[in-house]
Amino acid sequence: MSASVAGLLGIVALFALLILRVPVAFAMFVVGFLGIWALNGLNAATSLLASEAFTLASSPELVVIPLFILMGNVASHTGMSRQLFDAAYAVIGSIRGGLASATVIGCGGFAALSGSSVASALTMGKVALAEMERFKYDDRLSTGVVAAGGTLGILIPPSTGFVIYAILTEQSIGRLFLAGVLPGILLLSLFVLAVSVLCMLRPDFGPAGPSTTFGEKLRALSGAGPIVGVIFLTIGGMYGGLFSPVEAAAVGAGAVIVIGAVTRKLKLSMLWSAAKDSVVTTATVMLILIAAHMINPFLALSHMTELVGEFFVSLELGATGSLLVILAIYIVLGCFLEGFAMLVLTLPIFFPIVLELGIDPIWFGVLVVLALEMGLISPPVGLNVFIVKSVAPGVSLGRIFTGVILFWVMMLVTLAILVAFPQISLFLPNTMIN
Amino acid sequence: QELKFANFTPPFHTVNASVIEKLNADLSAATGGSLTVRGYHGGELGAGPVEQYVRAVQGVADITWGLPGYTSQQFQKTMIVELPGVVPEGKSGADALCDAMDEISGEFPGTVPVALWTSEPNIMIMKDKVVRTPEDLAGLKIRVAGATAGKVAEALGATPVQMPINQVYNALQTGLIDGVFTGSSTLNDFKLDEVADAFTIGAPLGRLAFFAVMGQNAYNGLSDDAKAAFDANSGCALGNNAETAWNATGEEGVARARQDGKNTFVDLTPEQAQAFADAVSGVVAEYVASVGGEAALAAMQE
Amino acid sequence: MIGLSAAIGSTALILIVVVILVDVVGRAFGNPLYGGQDITTMAAVILVFAPMALCDRMGGHISVDLFERYFPDGMNRAIDISVAAIGAVIFATLAWATWASAKLSVMLNLSTNLLYLPKAYFQWATIAFMLLAALGLALRAVELATTGRDVRTEIKR
Numbered sequence: 087m088s089a090s091v092a093g094l095l096g097i098v099a100l101f102a103l104l105i106l107r108v109p110v111a112f113a114m115f116v117v118g119f120l121g122i123w124a125l126n127g128l129n130a131a132t133s134l135l136a137s138e139a140f141t142l143a144s145s146p147e148l149v150v151i152p153l154f155i156l157m158g159n160v161a162s163h164t165g166m167s168r169q170l171f172d173a174a175y176a177v178i179g180s181i182r183g184g185l186a187s188a189t190v191i192g193c194g195g196f197a198a199l200s201g202s203s204v205a206s207a208l209t210m211g212k213v214a215l216a217e218m219e220r221f222k223y224d225d226r227l228s229t230g231v232v233a234a235g236g237t238l239g240i241l242i243p244p245s246t247g248f249v250i251y252a253i254l255t256e257q258s259i260g261r262l263f264l265a266g267v268l269p270g271i272l273l274l275s276l277f278v279l280a281v282s283v284l285c286m287l288r289p290d291f292g293p294a295g296p297s298t299t300f301g302e303k304l305r306a307l308s309g310a311g312p313i314v315g316v317i318f319l320t321i322g323g324m325y326g327g328l329f330s331p332v333e334a335a336a337v338g339a340g341a342v343i344v345i346g347a348v349t350r351k352l353k354l355s356m357l358w359s360a361a362k363d364s365v366v367t368t369a370t371v372m373l374i375l376i377a378a379h380m381i382n383p384f385l386a387l388s389h390m391t392e393l394v395g396e397f398f399v400s401l402e403l404g405a406t407g408s409l410l411v412i413l414a415i416y417i418v419l420g421c422f423l424e425g426f427a428m429l430v431l432t433l434p435i436f437f438p439i440v441l442e443l444g445i446d447p448i449w450f451g452v453l454v455v456l457a458l459e460m461g462l463i464s465p466p467v468g469l470n471v472f473i474v475k476s477v478a479p480g481v482s483l484g485r486i487f488t489g490v491i492l493f494w495v496m497m498l499v500t501l502a503i504l505v506a507f508p509q510i511s512l513f514l515p516n517t518m519i520n
Numbered sequence: 521q522e523l524k525f526a527n528f529t530p531p532f533h534t535v536n537a538s539v540i541e542k543l544n545a546d547l548s549a550a551t552g553g554s555l556t557v558r559g560y561h562g563g564e565l566g567a568g569p570v571e572q573y574v575r576a577v578q579g580v581a582d583i584t585w586g587l588p589g590y591t592s593q594q595f596q597k598t599m600i601v602e603l604p605g606v607v608p609e610g611k612s613g614a615d616a617l618c619d620a621m622d623e624i625s626g627e628f629p630g631t632v633p634v635a636l637w638t639s640e641p642n643i644m645i646m647k648d649k650v651v652r653t654p655e656d657l658a659g660l661k662i663r664v665a666g667a668t669a670g671k672v673a674e675a676l677g678a679t680p681v682q683m684p685i686n687q688v689y690n691a692l693q694t695g696l697i698d699g700v701f702t703g704s705s706t707l708n709d710f711k712l713d714e715v716a717d718a719f720t721i722g723a724p725l726g727r728l729a730f731f732a733v734m735g736q737n738a739y740n741g742l743s744d745d746a747k748a749a750f751d752a753n754s755g756c757a758l759g760n761n762a763e764t765a766w767n768a769t770g771e772e773g774v775a776r777a778r779q780d781g782k783n784t785f786v787d788l789t790p791e792q793a794q795a796f797a798d799a800v801s802g803v804v805a806e807y808v809a810s811v812g813g814e815a816a817l818a819a820m821q822e
Numbered sequence: 823m824i825g826l827s828a829a830i831g832s833t834a835l836i837l838i839v840v841v842i843l844v845d846v847v848g849r850a851f852g853n854p855l856y857g858g859q860d861i862t863t864m865a866a867v868i869l870v871f872a873p874m875a876l877c878d879r880m881g882g883h884i885s886v887d888l889f890e891r892y893f894p895d896g897m898n899r900a901i902d903i904s905v906a907a908i909g910a911v912i913f914a915t916l917a918w919a920t921w922a923s924a925k926l927s928v929m930l931n932l933s934t935n936l937l938y939l940p941k942a943y944f945q946w947a948t949i950a951f952m953l954l955a956a957l958g959l960a961l962r963a964v965e966l967a968t969t970g971r972d973v974r975t976e977i978k979r
């Protein structure tokens with residue numbers, strides 16, 4: 087059996103296991119482990135299992151995941167996220183779908199703080215999902231908006247997606263960060279537009295609330311003061327050089343705990359249950375990430391991606407044709423690969439082709455990151471959908487995947503616009519960095 | 521037979537041409553193409569530098585490369601080569617490590633060393649702070665790689681800060697740290713040239729060490745001919761080849777940064793450098809004594 | 823046992839928050855916490871694996887439930903039992919693999935870089951957590967097969 091046949095079998099087996107309701111992490115463990123065993127021996131498989139598990143669990147970057155979950159949990163336990171959404175509701179609740187739009191904007195704001203889509207979806211999920219439920223929003227809209235909005239985390243800087251792309255392709259991190267800003271705003275606006283149109287056609291998805299007086303608005307806004315203060319403290323401190331993005335997560339969590347303690351809304355038992363809830367969610371998420379890292383070496387050993395690359399070169403398409411085909415491949419691969427694993431596997435093959443065709447590498451980076459975002463919410467392996475599921479256990483995965491369709495389409499529209507108008511991506515980097 | 525060489529850096533990284541591709545070309549030529557080397561780049565066979573040694577021992581890959589500094593307790597004597605002023609002027613770090621092989625080989629259990637080498641000497645890569653004397657470093661926050669580098673920074677009056685190298689870009693940009701002491705090849709590898717604007721060259725700050733190792737089982741599995749070809753084409757010469765390439769990458773980075781008008785360059789005179797050397801002199805002796813490395817140090821400096 | 827293990831995870835999380843805050847504040851005054859990163863990364867290892875057993879009992883492992891309603895009841899039951907059994911095997915394998923890796927850590931004297939916290943200690947701790955998770959899953963498989971009891975439906979989220 088040739089290596090690439092094994093790779094193909096592995097992917098088919100992964101799909102089959104997922105359809106048979108084998109938990110996502112378990113399915114990836116089984117396929118990755120057996121695949122590496124077949125291609126590189128049992129020793130290699132067990133060794134990788136142990137080393138990937140320990141390396142990822144002890145990764146200084148991934149510590150943000152439990153920290154942001156804790157921040158979101160404490161904020162919701164102490165009623166701070168409730169106050170935030172009361173304020174949003176008082177201001178724009180009378181508009182249909184207003185809270186969903188506010189959540190999208192919140193996701194955009196959080197993306198300016200966090201470089202990770204997973205952390206964005208987790209935190210916003212903890213804060214926003216229960217609140218939208220309280221105001222009778224349809225759970226497909228509320229979960230879909232968080233899963234899709236969370237992906238903004240890697241388009242709006244800072245972004246681990248751009249950092250990995252930059253290091254793999256020798257591009258400037260600064261230019262890539264700048265290049266993500268306008269596309270991020272464009273995508274965010276299209277999300278808001280989609281929410282508004284949906285709720286105009288189907289008012290039951292995001293029912294309008296009663297209109298409020300100016301006094302009520304002001305009272306609600308002042309109630310949200312503490313949590314807004316925390317958000318400004320963390321973002322400000324990070325850009326002001328007081329702490330790193332990872333540390334910002336701990337500062338945010340620490341700040342909500344302190345505020346909760348000072349206002350006597352946070353009891354010790356509450357903190358304890360928030361912490362327990364946070365570590366259980368972390369276990370869910372980290373197990374999926376570790377398992378995804380078992381698939382990566384398996385596919386590398388199978389040389390599958392090289393095969394795809396060679397086939398691609400044999401097609402001899404022009405620049406635009408090649409770009410479209412590459413993006414289509416990313417969208418398809420994104421259905422079953424973890425995003426960063428996908429970059430590591432594919433960029434060494436596609437990037438030289440891209441350079442040869444004279445495609446701007448910064449522009450290409452933005453398109454690739456947007457394609458990664460689509461992968462994060464597309465079935466069957468949609469990491470952000472799993473994340474939202476982990477914070478909304480009562481909603482079936484099927485309903486969440488239904489909820490993200492609309493936003494996935496908006497991403498496709500954004501991708502088309504960015505392909506048609508490269509200047510949207512390139513304007514900021516070209517004007518702000520000589 | 522095809523040997524798997526795991527590489528946690530991207531395919532264009534210096535290590536690829538100077539070690540992986542070179543080993544492949546030499547082994548192919550020596551064996552008439554029956555023994556080749558294939559690189560798996562960007563952490564395809566397992567991410568990050570920390571676990572690379574373990575992966576060679578356990579056979580995830582046949583050959584891996586990494587930095588002793590990430591697991592410095594394993595490489596107590598090997599790490600002496602990283603200290604300021606240890607490698608004599610005119611001698612390569614690869615030769616220093618080769619000469620000390622009898623003393624340090626015990627730190628490589630379960631593997632066969634393929635090549636050992638060091639980087640170009642560390643420089644100061646700073647933002648908004650120009651350093652000419654040790655006093656200029658007082659209280660500045662400096663990112664360091666490990667315990668001994670931390671001691672060096674402390675001896676110079678700076679505050680050592682621990683953080684992963686891929687967070688340094690952001691930390692320099694926001695002013696979280698004032699600078700980093702590391703090899704000039706990082707200017708390119710981690711894009712530090714985009715955010716740093718002041719460079720001090722010539723202070724004895726030590727250097728980074730590197731290893732490439734082959735798992736003992738993989739080595740034992742080679743045929744006698746393949747072993748002979750492997751022995752002839754690995755070791756000191758390959759280490760020196762890597763070091764030359766590293767130096768070239770570092771010099772390229774420095775040359776490019778010099779052309780950038782926003783940058784300030786301080787090339788210390790021997791007298792100015794002496795002030796730094798005096799400040800860090802105690803660190804070397806203390807470390808060598810703490811690991812019983814007198815013989816290794818003497819061999820490196822012979 | 824499972825509750826205790828999750829409590830250890832929660833403690834690790836609180837420890838991380840405290841250590842990072844002390845480090846950040848100390849650094850602002852020129853005195854960062856020596857080896858702060860060593861503590862947070864090793865605490866993170868505990869944090870990730872300690873709650874694994876509880877995570878499973880709370881039904882925390884996410885699966886694609888799109889097709890559940892199209893499968894006959896008997897098949898869904900068979901799937902539930904097999905999944906629990908597979909999970910037990912996965913965690914047992916993880917524990918076994920980590921055991922082998924820990925032996926190597928001892929041989930190579932591996933530790934964190936500033937505080938020299940031995941890596942093997944943390945690997946042994948994770949082995950205990952992994953075995954606990956494996957036991958929990960095995961127990962669930964047996965319960966499902968013999969009495970049909972599904973502990974995941976009983977524990978309040």
Ligand code: NA
Nearest residue numbers: 197200239244
């Ligand atoms: Na972001």
Ligand code: NA
Nearest residue numbers: 420421461467
């Ligand atoms: Na996907």
